[in-house]
Amino acid sequence: MSALLHYLPLLGVLVVVAGFALRFNPVPVVVVAGIVSGLAAGKSIGDILALLGTSFVSERALLLFVLTLPAIGVLERAGLREHARNWIASLRSLTFPRLLIAYLGLRQILSMLGLTSVAGQAQTVRPLLAPMAEAAAEKRGTPLSQAERNDVRAFSAATDNIGLFFGEDVFIALGAVLLIQGFYAQHGIDLQPLHIALWALPTAIAAFVIHAVRTVLFGRRIATPDPPAGRDDETAT
Amino acid sequence: MLTIEQAYWLIALFLAGAALLNLRGRRFAHAAFWGVLAVLIAGGKFVLVAAAAHQRLPAQLAGVGVIALAALSPRMTRGHLVERDAASREADALHLGHRLFGPALLIPLVTLAVALFGGYLVVGRLRAFNATQMTLTGLALSCVIALLAALWVTRARPGAGLAEGRRLLDTLGWAALLPLTLAALGGVFAATGVGTAVADLVRMLIPVNSALACVAAFGLGMVLFTVIMGNAFAAFPVMMAGIGIPLLIHMHGANPAILGAMGMVTGYCGTLFTPMAANFNIVPVALLELPNQGDVIRAQWKTGAWLLVVNLLLMYLLIFRF
Numbered sequence: 001m002s003a004l005l006h007y008l009p010l011l012g013v014l015v016v017v018a019g020f021a022l023r024f025n026p027v028p029v030v031v032v033a034g035i036v037s038g039l040a041a042g043k044s045i046g047d048i049l050a051l052l053g054t055s056f057v058s059e060r061a062l063l064l065f066v067l068t069l070p071a072i073g074v075l076e077r078a079g080l081r082e083h084a085r086n087w088i089a090s091l092r093s094l095t096f097p098r099l100l101i102a103y104l105g106l107r108q109i110l111s112m113l114g115l116t117s118v119a120g121q122a123q124t125v126r127p128l129l130a131p132m133a134e135a136a137a138e139k140r141g142t143p144l145s146q147a148e149r150n151d152v153r154a155f156s157a158a159t160d161n162i163g164l165f166f167g168e169d170v171f172i173a174l175g176a177v178l179l180i181q182g183f184y185a186q187h188g189i190d191l192q193p194l195h196i197a198l199w200a201l202p203t204a205i206a207a208f209v210i211h212a213v214r215t216v217l218f219g220r221r222i223a224t225p226d227p228p229a230g231r232d233d234e235t236a237t
Numbered sequence: 238m239l240t241i242e243q244a245y246w247l248i249a250l251f252l253a254g255a256a257l258l259n260l261r262g263r264r265f266a267h268a269a270f271w272g273v274l275a276v277l278i279a280g281g282k283f284v285l286v287a288a289a290a291h292q293r294l295p296a297q298l299a300g301v302g303v304i305a306l307a308a309l310s311p312r313m314t315r316g317h318l319v320e321r322d323a324a325s326r327e328a329d330a331l332h333l334g335h336r337l338f339g340p341a342l343l344i345p346l347v348t349l350a351v352a353l354f355g356g357y358l359v360v361g362r363l364r365a366f367n368a369t370q371m372t373l374t375g376l377a378l379s380c381v382i383a384l385l386a387a388l389w390v391t392r393a394r395p396g397a398g399l400a401e402g403r404r405l406l407d408t409l410g411w412a413a414l415l416p417l418t419l420a421a422l423g424g425v426f427a428a429t430g431v432g433t434a435v436a437d438l439v440r441m442l443i444p445v446n447s448a449l450a451c452v453a454a455f456g457l458g459m460v461l462f463t464v465i466m467g468n469a470f471a472a473f474p475v476m477m478a479g480i481g482i483p484l485l486i487h488m489h490g491a492n493p494a495i496l497g498a499m500g501m502v503t504g505y506c507g508t509l510f511t512p513m514a515a516n517f518n519i520v521p522v523a524l525l526e527l528p529n530q531g532d533v534i535r536a537q538w539k540t541g542a543w544l545l546v547v548n549l550l551l552m553y554l555l556i557f558r559f
Contacts, residue, residue, distance in 0.1 A: 006430070006433075006434055006437070007434050007437075007438070009426070009429040009430050009431045009434060010431060010434050010435070012422075012425070012426060012429070012431060013426075013431060013435075013465050016422075016465070016513070017465075020512055023530075025310050025311040025411065026411075026415055026418075026512065026515070026519070027306065027307050027310035027411050027414055027415060027418050028307040028308065028310055028311065030307075030415070030418045030419055030421075030422050031303060031304060031307035031418060031422075032307075033422060034421065034422045034425040034426075037425060037426060037429045037431055038425055038428075038429055040429070041428075041429035041430060043429070046293065046297060048300070048425075049296070049297040049300030049301060049304075050288065050293045050296040050297045050300060051300070051424065051425055051428055052299075052300040052303050052304075052421055052425060053284060053288075053295075053296040053297060053298065053299025053300035053301075053302070053303060054284065054285065054288045054296045054299070054424070055420065055421035055422075055423070055424025055425060056299060056300075056303045056417055056418070056420075056421040057277060057278075057280070057281035057284045057285060057299055058281075058285060058424070059416075059417050059420035059421060059424075060245055060248075060278055060281045060417070061241070061370065061373055062416040062417050062420060062516060063248055063274075063278060063413070063416075063417060064244060064248065064373055064376060064377060065516075065520075066248060066251065066252075066402075066406060066409075066413060067244070067247060067248060067251065067376070067380040067381075068344060068376075068380050068383075069251075069401075069402040069405040069406055070251065070380070070384045070398035070399065070401060070402030071340055071341075071344065071380055071383035071384040071386075071387045071398070072341070073397075073398070073400075073401025073402045073403075073404055073405045074340075074384065074387040074388060074391055074393050074397050074398055074401050075337055075340055075341055075387050075390075076326075076401065076405075077320075077321050077326070077391070077393065077397065077401050078326070078329045078330070078333055078337060078387075078390075078391035078393070079327060079328075079329040079330025079331075079333065079337065080330070080337045080338075080341060082323075082326050082327050082330040083330040083331075083333070083334065083335075083337045083338075084338075086330065086331075087335070116372075119345060121516075121517070121520055121521040121524055122520075122524060123344050123345065124345070125521060125524070125525070126521075126524045126525060127341055128341060130525055150527050150528060150532060151536070153525040153527060154521075154522075154525070154532040154533050154535065154536035156525075157521035157522075157524075157525060157533045157536065158509075158533055158536040158537030158540070160521075161508075161509065161517045161518070161533070161537060162509070162537060162540055164517075165502075165505040165508060165509070166502065166505065166544075169498070169501060169502050169505065176469075176470070176501050177498075179470055179473065179501075180473070180497035180498065180501060181497075183473065183477060183497075184493055184497065187478075189486075189493050191493060191494050191497070195494045196494050196497055196498045197498070198498075199494055199495045199497075199498035199499060199555075200498040200499070200501070200502055202551055203498075203499065203502040203544070203547075203548055203551070204502075206544060206547045206548070206551075207540070207544050210540055210543045210544055210547070211540045214539060214540055
């Protein structure tokens with residue numbers, strides 16, 4: 001019986017998995033999951049509300065990216081995305097793989113220096129990298145179909161994520177490395193931060209190589225236009 | 238002194254402005270959503286200070302606010318807001334040229350400058366920036382400076398900042414909120430013992446005498462748990478306490494530094510697979526106006542899978558050798 005009680009809070013995980021699988025709106029799914037696992041752990045409604053409230057507001061920093069929106073919006077209104085596209089289109093030697101691999105490397109190096117907020121999905125991908133990548137891909141001569149355009153945008157977003165994750169882990173002064181060191185210290189194992197950070201380097205290099213290869217392969221695929229499906233613009237979306 | 242708290246006030250102000258514009262446009266669900274969120278962000282410090290002093294009412298009210306947001310989310314339809322027509326944007330782009338990049342680049346450059354030199358900047362006898370979360374404070378400052386520069390370069394009226402910001406905010410809709418809600422869920426999971434339950438399950442399933450099985454269970458457990466929580470930081474203490482320290486370090490003699498570093502990045506591979514890491518995998522879907530929620534994950538999961546294989550191999554080869 002007590003063993004069963006021990007595993008009961010896992011119901012919350014089940015709610016999340018089921019909610020995502022059934023494609024419900026994720027926000028209520030997540031909140032319901034929290035309530036379910038709270039109830040399963042035998043907490044009162046008052047406790048659960050307080051827990052939900054404090055956990056929510058203590059993560060406010062995750063909303064900082066919205067502050068970029070007014071500036072980006074004003075620039076977009078005056079044609080920022082159009083200009084980024086036109087400019088990249090005019091640079092002949094800047095191909096799609098070169099653009100994205102350069103971005104990947106730069107993002108990794110900046111993150112290694114702890115400068116994780118310098119770039120990001122809202123700050124750089126939407127206004128700059130995505131339109132530039134589209135323009136670079138269109139150097140093949142024909143415009144991208146809507147499906148191809150979506151693929152290029154998604155790949156740009158992915159490149160930003162990979163650059164961020166596998167650079168940040170090498171940075172000594174905050175985040176992952178300090179968490180590892182702090183955890184070990186609590187358990188009586190003393191380590192130098194630099195020592196931990198160095199062992200994240202092989203993975204950082206592997207991430208760069210693997211994603212660069214995938215970028216080249218994706219660039220090749222996108223270099224040949226989709227065969228027109230049936231008639232002109234009826235490519236599947 | 239500039240602190241992160243002022244940045245939160247700025248966010249609350251922006252959200253309140255967006256709520257007001259939506260109210261005027263008779264989009265009541267949107268107005269209520271951003272309004273409630275503005276109150277939660279502005280009152281965040283108050284809630285945390287009260288909770289630390291064992292006053293539970295503000296925290297409970299915040300919890301009610303979170304539930305209200307969840308109830309409003311399905312009604313945040315991504316109704317298309319009018320954008321300026323493409324032809325006049327193209328004309329402006331031609332006319333303004335590279336000047337458009339200036340304000341956009343100010344965001345990373347000012348953030349960088351604050352991160353590097355903010356600690357040395359002194360106004361009167363006070364330091365200009367609070368040392369905690371200085372980079373994020375710098376990001377907020379850079380956004381204000383970039384907005385002023387953008388208004389100046391494009392000769393737009395000041396109200397355009399709010400109007401255009403609100404257009405993008407409404408495009409994001411509930412996706413803007415998901416990272417916070419998931420982080421809150423992480424807090425709830427941690428407090429209700431979900432972590433230890435998962436670690437116990439994994440230990441029940443593997444032959445603990447085999448070093449290879451322990452490495453695989455540790456690595457895949459990190460990935461699985463990261464996928465569930467959306468965050469490798471939440472997975473790390475759980476898997477370390479459950480498998481890493483007792484089995485790999487004490488029983489099989491693994492090197493803690495290598496195990497820690499490589500275990501964490503193994504978890505990062507999991508971040509590439511999961512919609513729970515919403516700020517990386519779902520927010521860009523909304524930002525880039527992609528048709529399917531899984532589009533960014535679909536673009537990156539193969540990199541994650543290859544890297545996971547490489548990482549597990551490296552971990553097995555390295556942790557028992559040094």
